[in-house]
Amino acid sequence: xxxxxxxxxGLVQPGGSQRLACAASGRAGSLQGLGWFRQAPGKERVxxxxxxxMSGTTYYADSVKGxxxxxxxxxxxxxxxxxxxxxxxxxxxxxxAAGRAxxxxxxxxxxxxxxxxxxxxxx
Numbered sequence: 001x002x003x004x005x006x007x008x009x010g011l012v013q014p015g016g017s018q019r020l021a022c023a024a025s026g027r028a029g030s031l032q033g034l035g036w037f038r039q040a041p042g043k044e045r046v047x048x049x050x051x052x053x054m055s056g057t058t059y060y061a062d063s064v065k066g067x068x069x070x071x072x073x074x075x076x077x078x079x080x081x082x083x084x085x086x087x088x089x090x091x092x093x094x095x096x097a098a099g100r101a102x103x104x105x106x107x108x109x110x111x112x113x114x115x116x117x118x119x120x121x122x123x
Contacts, residue, residue: 002027002111004114007021009119012086032100047061053102069081089121090121095116
């Protein structure tokens with residue numbers, strides 16, 4: 001069984017930066033895909049970024065392309081989401097997700113999900 005925990009959320013001013021981490025416990029060695037999703041108040045959960053843990057291939061939503069960077073980690077932390085040039089519209093609960101195969105933006109391909117961490121962008 002795999003458990004995921006996000007960390008690094010909090011309050012940040014517009015234009016600032018924040019880095020989120022996704023740590024895994026349990027039998028995480030077989031995981032091949034890591035994804036980040038977010039959900040703003042009153043809206044559906046949407047895809048943010050993903051990475052193939054085997055090859056390093058990345059994929060981003062257009063809304064964050066050029067501002068966010070997803071990366072993998074060889075240790076207990078599966079990976080990170082570096083967020084730069086943050087805007088108020090980035091405010092959301094951010095979730096990390098992992099799967100036994102890489103499915104990119106397809107949320108149904110991720111078997112394990114964290115509880116989420118709040119990111120608030122406000123002056």
